[in-house]
Amino acid sequence: MKVRATQAILECLLEQDVDTVFGYPGGTILNLYDELYRYQDKIKHILTAHEQGAAHAADGYARSTGKVGVCFATSGPGATNLTTGIATAYMDSSPVVFITCNVSEELLGKDSFQEVDITGIAMPITKATYLVRDPQTIPDIMRQAFAVAATGRPGPVLIDFLKNVTALNQTIDYEFIHWSENRNTSSIRRLAVSHGLKAPEPDLGDVEKLVEMIGQAQRPLLICGGGVVRGRAHEEFRALAERLDAPVAITVMGGGGFPGGHPLTTGMIGMHGSQASNVACNECDLLIAVGCRFSDRVALQPDTFASQAKIVQIDIDRSEIDKNVLTDHHIIGSAKRVLALLNERVPQYSHPEWKERILSLKEERQEGTGDRLTPSQILTAIHKAAPSGAIVSTDVGQHQMWSIQHFHFDYPGQLLTSGGFGTMGFGLGAAIGAQVGNPDKVVIHATGDGCFRMNCHELATVQYYHLPIITVVFNNGTLGMVRQWQHLIYKEHYSQTTLDRGPDFVKLAQAYGLKGRRVTNRAEMEQALQEALSCGCGYVIDCQVDIDEMVRPMVPGGAHITDFLLK
Amino acid sequence: MKRTFDTEKKLYTLALLVQDIPGVLSQVARLFSRKGYNIESIVSGESSQPGMTRITIVIQGDELMVNQIAAQCRKLIPVQVVKILEEDTSIQREFAMIKVMAVDRNTRDEVIQMANIFRANIIDVSRETLTVAVFGDKSKTSAFIKLMGDFGILEMAKTGTLAIERGRSALCDDNKLREEYNYGKNVL
Numbered sequence: 004m005k006v007r008a009t010q011a012i013l014e015c016l017l018e019q020d021v022d023t024v025f026g027y028p029g030g031t032i033l034n035l036y037d038e039l040y041r042y043q044d045k046i047k048h049i050l051t052a053h054e055q056g057a058a059h060a061a062d063g064y065a066r067s068t069g070k071v072g073v074c075f076a077t078s079g080p081g082a083t084n085l086t087t088g089i090a091t092a093y094m095d096s097s098p099v100v101f102i103t104c105n106v107s108e109e110l111l112g113k114d115s116f117q118e119v120d121i122t123g124i125a126m127p128i129t130k131a132t133y134l135v136r137d138p139q140t141i142p143d144i145m146r147q148a149f150a151v152a153a154t155g156r157p158g159p160v161l162i163d164f165l166k167n168v169t170a171l172n173q174t175i176d177y178e179f180i181h182w183s184e185n186r187n188t189s190s191i192r193r194l195a196v197s198h199g200l201k202a203p204e205p206d207l208g209d210v211e212k213l214v215e216m217i218g219q220a221q222r223p224l225l226i227c228g229g230g231v232v233r234g235r236a237h238e239e240f241r242a243l244a245e246r247l248d249a250p251v252a253i254t255v256m257g258g259g260g261f262p263g264g265h266p267l268t269t270g271m272i273g274m275h276g277s278q279a280s281n282v283a284c285n286e287c288d289l290l291i292a293v294g295c296r297f298s299d300r301v302a303l304q305p306d307t308f309a310s311q312a313k314i315v316q317i318d319i320d321r322s323e324i325d326k327n328v329l330t331d332h333h334i335i336g337s338a339k340r341v342l343a344l345l346n347e348r349v350p351q352y353s354h355p356e357w358k359e360r361i362l363s364l365k366e367e368r369q370e371g372t373g374d375r376l377t378p379s380q381i382l383t384a385i386h387k388a389a390p391s392g393a394i395v396s397t398d399v400g401q402h403q404m405w406s407i408q409h410f411h412f413d414y415p416g417q418l419l420t421s422g423g424f425g426t427m428g429f430g431l432g433a434a435i436g437a438q439v440g441n442p443d444k445v446v447i448h449a450t451g452d453g454c455f456r457m458n459c460h461e462l463a464t465v466q467y468y469h470l471p472i473i474t475v476v477f478n479n480g481t482l483g484m485v486r487q488w489q490h491l492i493y494k495e496h497y498s499q500t501t502l503d504r505g506p507d508f509v510k511l512a513q514a515y516g517l518k519g520r521r522v523t524n525r526a527e528m529e530q531a532l533q534e535a536l537s538c539g540c541g542y543v544i545d546c547q548v549d550i551d552e553m554v555r556p557m558v559p560g561g562a563h564i565t566d567f568l569l570k
Numbered sequence: 571m572k573r574t575f576d577t578e579k580k581l582y583t584l585a586l587l588v589q590d591i592p593g594v595l596s597q598v599a600r601l602f603s604r605k606g607y608n609i610e611s612i613v614s615g616e617s618s619q620p621g622m623t624r625i626t627i628v629i630q631g632d633e634l635m636v637n638q639i640a641a642q643c644r645k646l647i648p649v650q651v652v653k654i655l656e657e658d659t660s661i662q663r664e665f666a667m668i669k670v671m672a673v674d675r676n677t678r679d680e681v682i683q684m685a686n687i688f689r690a691n692i693i694d695v696s697r698e699t700l701t702v703a704v705f706g707d708k709s710k711t712s713a714f715i716k717l718m719g720d721f722g723i724l725e726m727a728k729t730g731t732l733a734i735e736r737g738r739s740a741l742c743d744d745n746k747l748r749e750e751y752n753y754g755k756n757v758l
Contacts, residue, residue: 126597127604131647134592150757151647186758193621194647194757203753206746314572320754321747322641329572335750 008138008173009038012102012164015145017045019182021073023064023439025049025057029077030117032104034169036075049439049468051432052460054081058088059432059458060439061099062159065092067394067416067437069235071153072099078106079117082163083124087426089159090128094423095256096233098157100148101125107167108136122163130158138168138175143190149182150191156320157233205336205344212332213291213315214348220289220313222357223249226272226301229256229422230294230318230338232415237261239342240293246349250361252280254295255407258418263411269361273301273564275404275554279364281564284309286360293317294338297327298423304563305329317341368409378402378477380525381546382409385447385475388532393445394419394437398430398454401483404554406449428458431474435461438470445473445536452478452502459508462515465541472542473535476508479548487553491568501550512543519543575634581610582636583655583662583733586625587617587741589648598625598649601642607631611664611730619742622650628731644751651741651748660735665705666714666728667693670721672700681721688714699724 006014012035016024024046028036039048051057054076061072072092076085082103092099106115122132131151133144144162152160167173180188186195217223225247231240237260244251244267251261252272261268269279276284284290290312295301297316302308305328313331316324317338324333334341368379382405395410396419397403403420412418419437421429434448455476465472477483482500489497512519518538520531528546535542557569588594595614602609610628617624629636636654643652655662672678678700685692685702688710694701704714708731715726735741 122593123596126593127600132593147757154758155756156754191757203749203756206750320645321750322645322754324641325573326638326641331572335753337753 004177005174006177007038007171008141008175009035009169009171011141011175011177012145012169013038013042013046014177014179015142016073018146018179018185019071019149021046021071023047023049024073024075025051025060025064025436026075027051027054027057027077027081028075029081031078031106031166032075032081034166034171035102035104035164037171049435049464051435052463053458054084055088055428056432056435056458056461056464058085058099058101059091059426059429060436062088062092062097063396063419063433063436064440065097065099065436066419066433068440069416070440071149072097072436074099074101076101076103077117078104078121079119081117082119082121086124086128088432089125089161091421091424091426091429092159093128095421096157096229097159098152099159100152101159101161102164103161104164104166104169105134106165108165111165122161125161128159129161132161133163135162135164135168138173141168141175142177143188146182146185146188147190147194150186203336205334205341207344209332209334210341210344210348213334213345216289216313216315216332217247217349217352221354222287223247223289223291223354224283224287224312225249225251226290226292226295227251227253227257227260228293228295229254231257231260232294234294234319234338235415236293236338236342237415239339239346241265242346243342243349246346246351248351248353248358250279250283250358252276252283254301255420255422257295258407258420259412259415262413264413266362267358269365271408274303274558274560275408275556276558276564277364277408278366278556278567278570279361281558282364283361285311285565287312289313289315291315291317293342294319296323299327299560302328303558304561307563374524375549376522376524376528376546378405378548378552379409381475381477381528381548382406384525384528384532386410388529388536389445389447392417393447394441395447395449396420396430396434396437398450399425399427400451400454401479401487401552401554402449402451402477405477427454430454431458431461431465434472434474435464435470438472439468446470448472448474450474450476451483452476452480452508453482455508459511462512462517462541462543466516470541471539473532474541474543476543476545477548478508478545479550479552481550483552484554486550487557490551490553491557492559508543508545512541517541517543519545521545521547523547575632575637577632577634579630579632582629582631583660583731584627584629584636584640584643585653585655585733585741586627586643586649587619587651588623588625589650590621590623591648594623594648595625597646598627598643601639602627602629605635605639607635607639613730613732624741626731626733645754647755653741655733655735659737659739660733662707662731662733663705664708664711664729664731665703666711666726667701667703668715668718668726669699669701669724670718671698671724672721673698677721681718684714684717690714
């Protein structure tokens with residue numbers, strides 16, 4: 004069947020069951036948006052205020068739904084505005100297909116208006132990039148791009164179409180093939196053949212070896228990493244933890260991979276990890292890390308990390324093995340499959356003394372009883388008021404650590420946070436994507452005054468699409484995390500971190516047609532939350548927090564994991 | 571058991587088989603520059619498989635670093651195989667064309683004699699110059715280039731090192747490591 008090239012692009016989205024895209028139009032992508040006009044009944048387009056917001060929204064949509072996110076932008080500045088969002092998705096292995104259009108073939112490489120080599124720029128921050136110069140290749144490239152983004156270790160992919168390729172008089176041969184059947188089409192098949200066609204299966208010998216190591220361990224510890232979340236392997240992980248009767252430490256990216264309220268959990272591990280997690284890591288004799296790449300925020304000092312333990316890494320990406328921490332054994336495979344194989348083979352163990360040693364280190368959080376609103380009070384109030392499955396998206400910094408330490412995340416996709424790239428401004432974009440993808444869930448956007456200011460223009464998107472996102476600003480008038488370092492390590496030189504400036508966030512919310520309220524104590528916070536949960540529109544709660552609040556505990560970067568600078 | 575790595579810095583030779591698509595060479599090369607390492611030599615050309623390019627890279631570094639870059643390379647979608655070739659189980663060759671000044675008969679004779687000793691070929695002659703092509707391993711080409719230096723080298727074009735394994739082994743042999751990398755790149 005002959006169809007317009009642009010039609011083929013959108014049909015290829017429909018092949019992938021895509022019904023929502025995020026984006027921002029412009030000169031070179033006009034043709035595609037013209038086609039989108041004809042497809043508006045089938046594909047919903049969310050217009051953000053800025054391309055970065057669109058990128059984060061597509062990312063948040065992907066993380067919260069488990070589907071592939073899609074984001075459109077134009078050439079030049081439109082494309083470069085995506086880059087922070089692309090890098091954020093790449094560092095956290097989030098499957099997003101970014102579609103940009105570039106100038107026409109005859110203008111390419113001539114520094115034309117709004118021209119940039121975006122496939123070159125995006126190369127280090129994507130799994131693959133494609134420059135489409137021939138319209139006939141559209142279906143092939145689109146199908147391959149989605150396959151690459153979604154399978155293996157997921158991640159972002161960028162497709163850059165030249166404007167002439169999308170010309171409305173351009174027609175190509177096209178036949179609709181649903182994604183479940185198109186994995187065998189030419190280019191994917193070629194790629195699969197070059198990668199050894201057969202769907203890979205974890206090595207059973209490697210699995211057996213781990214089963215044996217588990218049998219010999221007295222003090223096992225499990226780490227739940229982002230791979231458990233991306234691979235939706237939470238049930239298998241939980242089953243293994245209970246079989247091993249071992250404490251479970253959770254990384255920032257692993258939030259939601261293991262129930263936060265489970266008796267075996269020791270909470271976060273690493274720089275702001277709990278005493279229980281970090282001590283367990285130091286004292287265990289077998290450390291099994293699932294989908295965890297031992298980033299410098301987890302393995303602060305790689306040489307002494309879990310020095311008494313045999314370290315075992317379970318990961319889908321072989322290049323993560325021995326990258327940051329040298330391991331004794333590894334199993335390559337999807338978390339879901341490897342854990343299922345382990346669960347078939349591992350008998351029930353019991354480690355009462357070891358568990359007692361570690362779990363007794365768990366501390367109840369102090370809420371603070373003073374008049375001044377504390378971060379802990381804010382989070383407790385949210386925890387009590389919001390339904391238990393509420394999605395939490397965060398920005399980066401103190402509020403991020405507080406939120407992750409405090410909330411119990413129970414399922415993959417419940418916590419949306421920029422763990423790897425640490426992108427300020429991620430939270431609101433991600434919350435928009437999550438709310439669009441999960442219209443029936445409550446979405447809480449936890450942010451700081453610094454982070455919120457970076458992307459608060461997306462409140463326009465919140466308002467226009469009637470998204471009832473609750474933004475909770477931990478407003479301490481400073482870049483809190485940086486200030487904390489300046490306080491502890493830089494002799495209280497508060498260089499450029501004090502944010503004694505506007506805007507008034509309540510008025511800002513109102514200016515965007517939303518509701519807002521400033522709160523200074525727990526009672527006001529509780530009232531504001533009730534209002535926010537019932538008002539049915541976006542709501543900004545400006546929480547006045549003391550400037551000197553700190554994230555505890557804290558181990559400085561590069562230090563041994565139990566050398567707490569703050570307890 | 572944790573793996574141990576040789577910390578001594580030396581030359582390593584990596585052989586890669588990659589899909590022949592735009593940007594693949596820069597994709598590979600950037601992984602070296604990302605860690606601040608300079609590629610000593612890089613050769614890219616056809617392989618025996620259609621649509622696949624063979625790249626040979628020589629890099630100075632320690633074992634851990636070279637292994638990490640190889641791991642990052644293997645992770646790239648268009649990369650099919652990366653192998654770190656051992657010196658004693660592989661053959662390494664390079665090729666150079668050297669244009670030397672040879673204005674008089676004596677000099678010309680001397681250059682030709684030298685070339686004969688090294689089994690190099692005279693591939694061009696002019697009244698003032700001789701162009702010699704030499705082929706061999708690094709020590710041979712380096713020694714020859716040094717000798718030619720005495721005559722005055724006008725210019726030189728030289729390839730980097732090409733390498734192939736001895737015996738039956740081939741790059742695209744199936745092995746567990748390759749299978750492990752394919753897991754992360756699986757598209758099915």
